[in-house]
Amino acid sequence: MAMIRNHLSTIIISILTAAMGVIAAIAFGKMHHPEVLYPSASLTSKGMLSDYFDGITGTNGDTEVYLYDSGVAGGTALLCGGTHANEAASFLSTVVILENLRVTCGRVIIIPRLNNSAFTCSDPMEGFPSSYEIPTKNGTRVFRLGSRVTNPLDQWPDPLVFAQYPSNQQLSGFETRNINRAYPGRPDGTLTEKVAYAIIQIIKKENVNIAFDLHESSPEVPIVNVIVYNEKYEDIAMNAVLGLEMAGLQFSPETSPKNFHGLSHREWGDYTNAIPFLMETSNPSMGRLRGETNVDLVLRGDCDNYKKAKETGALRIAYREETGEPIEHRVGRHIMGFIELINSYNYYYPEMQIVVENLPDYDMIMENGVGEYLKN
Amino acid sequence: MIVAILILFFTSLSVEAQKFKQPVLISSAGQSADVKLVKMLAQRQGLNATTILMAKSADLTGFKTLIIVPGFSSKGLGAAGISQQEEMERVKALIKSANDLKIPIVMIHIGGSARRQGQSDAFNQIVAENSKSMLVVKQGDEDGFFTTISKAKNIPLTLVVKIAETEIPLGNFFK
Ligand SMILES: [Zn+2]
Numbered sequence: 001m002a003m004i005r006n007h008l009s010t011i012i013i014s015i016l017t018a019a020m021g022v023i024a025a026i027a028f029g030k031m032h033h034p035e036v037l038y039p040s041a042s043l044t045s046k047g048m049l050s051d052y053f054d055g056i057t058g059t060n061g062d063t064e065v066y067l068y069d070s071g072v073a074g075g076t077a078l079l080c081g082g083t084h085a086n087e088a089a090s091f092l093s094t095v096v097i098l099e100n101l102r103v104t105c106g107r108v109i110i111i112p113r114l115n116n117s118a119f120t121c122s123d124p125m126e127g128f129p130s131s132y133e134i135p136t137k138n139g140t141r142v143f144r145l146g147s148r149v150t151n152p153l154d155q156w157p158d159p160l161v162f163a164q165y166p167s168n169q170q171l172s173g174f175e176t177r178n179i180n181r182a183y184p185g186r187p188d189g190t191l192t193e194k195v196a197y198a199i200i201q202i203i204k205k206e207n208v209n210i211a212f213d214l215h216e217s218s219p220e221v222p223i224v225n226v227i228v229y230n231e232k233y234e235d236i237a238m239n240a241v242l243g244l245e246m247a248g249l250q251f252s253p254e255t256s257p258k259n260f261h262g263l264s265h266r267e268w269g270d271y272t273n274a275i276p277f278l279m280e281t282s283n284p285s286m287g288r289l290r291g292e293t294n295v296d297l298v299l300r301g302d303c304d305n306y307k308k309a310k311e312t313g314a315l316r317i318a319y320r321e322e323t324g325e326p327i328e329h330r331v332g333r334h335i336m337g338f339i340e341l342i343n344s345y346n347y348y349y350p351e352m353q354i355v356v357e358n359l360p361d362y363d364m365i366m367e368n369g370v371g372e373y374l375k376n
Numbered sequence: 377m378i379v380a381i382l383i384l385f386f387t388s389l390s391v392e393a394q395k396f397k398q399p400v401l402i403s404s405a406g407q408s409a410d411v412k413l414v415k416m417l418a419q420r421q422g423l424n425a426t427t428i429l430m431a432k433s434a435d436l437t438g439f440k441t442l443i444i445v446p447g448f449s450s451k452g453l454g455a456a457g458i459s460q461q462e463e464m465e466r467v468k469a470l471i472k473s474a475n476d477l478k479i480p481i482v483m484i485h486i487g488g489s490a491r492r493q494g495q496s497d498a499f500n501q502i503v504a505e506n507s508k509s510m511l512v513v514k515q516g517d518e519d520g521f522f523t524t525i526s527k528a529k530n531i532p533l534t535l536v537v538k539i540a541e542t543e544i545p546l547g548n549f550f551k
Contacts (some may be wrong), residue, residue, distance in 0.1 A: 222451070238416035246540045253409050255455070316490075 074106025075352035085146025089330035103247035149177035167261035183267035230269030301325035334364035407452030421547035433473035447491030488515035
């Protein structure tokens with residue numbers, strides 16, 4: 001009798017476990033379906049990154065590439081979001097540009113999820129929400145919040161020490177899945193290195209003149225609210241910083257360190273003819289001092305811990321006590337940075353102009369919210 | 377009080393009248409990135425200017441004005457591979473040579489509060505006190521640091537709100 005009872009409970013527990021497994025599998029599977037984006041009417045074609053390197057065909061590293069060709073001879077810009085899929089304003093700024101952009105001279109190529117694999121998981125032990133919602137005129141859009149690095153299901157195990165290729169620079173094993181340490185990549189490397197290699201190929205094959213890599217970072221790190229530039233292109237960066245300052249936005253110019261390898265602003269500039277810029281906004285949800293980690297913190301970016309930390313004056317912290325660092329502010333900064341850097345580039349390369357129009361400026365986004373500029 | 381107002385009046389008048397000659401050497405004191413923005417501002421104004429981040433006395437040859445942009449940056453010093461003390465010695469020597477050669481020094485401080493106090497003020501002070509004119513973004517003078525030096529040493533001080541607004545007064549120095 002006792003044995004039957006024992007078996008019965010085993011069966012019930014097994015069935016319940018299986019049911020939970022199925023529910024979890026469905027939820028988990030959804031993470032592998034990217035949200036639908038609604039490109040503006042200027043879009044001329046859509047392809048995949050594997051069109052430039054077929055070594056990533058059929059992998060989770062393959063990602064959408066959107067091309068906007070004005071048909072008027074000029075330069076080519078590449079805009080990348082989602083290098084780090086946990087940096088909401090990086091992806092979202094790219095989406096706003098993708099859904100509003102009009103190009104009247106030259107071309108713009110947009111890769112919204114540069115590390116696509118990283119959008120299919122979140123960072124363990126960080127308590128990050130896996131998605132966030134933005135209200136729009138027609139309802140609500142849901143966006144994935146992913147991980148800083150490639151999904152371990154796509155690349156495993158990590159080495160104890162990561163030797164960056166080809167510099168052989170030693171980094172912690174975890175960084176082997178960080179695509180912003182993987183450039184220039186290699187065709188026979190890890191998935192992350194293959195995707196990095198594919199990015200270098202698209203820059204070369206499309207003759208990209210200016211390339212953007214959008215990021216966010218913790219308020220307490222030194223590289224925040226910055227434009228990082230490759231030293232070859234200092235003038236373009238400085239000119240843009242002054243233009244942005246006139247528009248009321250402070251960006252610190254930061255030179256790309258010469259001996260820190262694998263980063264976009266270093267290797268895109270050294271291995272291709274593109275002029276690379278990386279921008280960072282301040283995102284309290286990514287910081288070590290943050291409190292409860294939830295969607296509210298990701299979107300509103302206000303956090304009492306950072307307010308207190310700033311008030312002590314012990315650390316230099318990029319946090320605005322009165323307003324926090326809301327998503328509108330962060331997306332507005334990225335879009336203005338994109339516009340001003342292109343303006344500055346056009347000043348130095350008038351024969352290879354890229355003219356972008358119809359993008360909301362900082363004040364418009366602050367006033368109307370990000371959702372106002374999302375289609376559907 | 378009236379005397380003070382008169383002094384201020386004449387100080388501002390002398391700002392209008394103050395002229396410097398080209399070519400211009402631009403250098404840093406403390407190796408903050410601000411000097412790169414000043415280089416860009418000078419370029420926008422079409423000045424005949426050369427920027428040497430760690431200019432030494434010998435570099436002054438042929439220049440008629442020295443612009444120094446003070447502001448401490450440990451990162452900048454790290455990139456240059458020198459210590460704070462070495463940088464201070466270089467700055468002192470450069471200032472002394474400029475004074476000996478009668479090359480006027482113009483100080484441009486654009487870094488705001490981030491380039492004040494801490495390790496920056498020693499650089500700010502020595503450059504400000506040895507300058508013939510100061511151009512300062514207001515946020516860096518909220519405590520009156522530069523205003524005090526300006527009054528004590530009778531050095532004209534131009535205050536602007538934004539970094540980009542230093543461009544016109546900078547250009548006017550040479551027109
Ligand atoms: Zn990042």
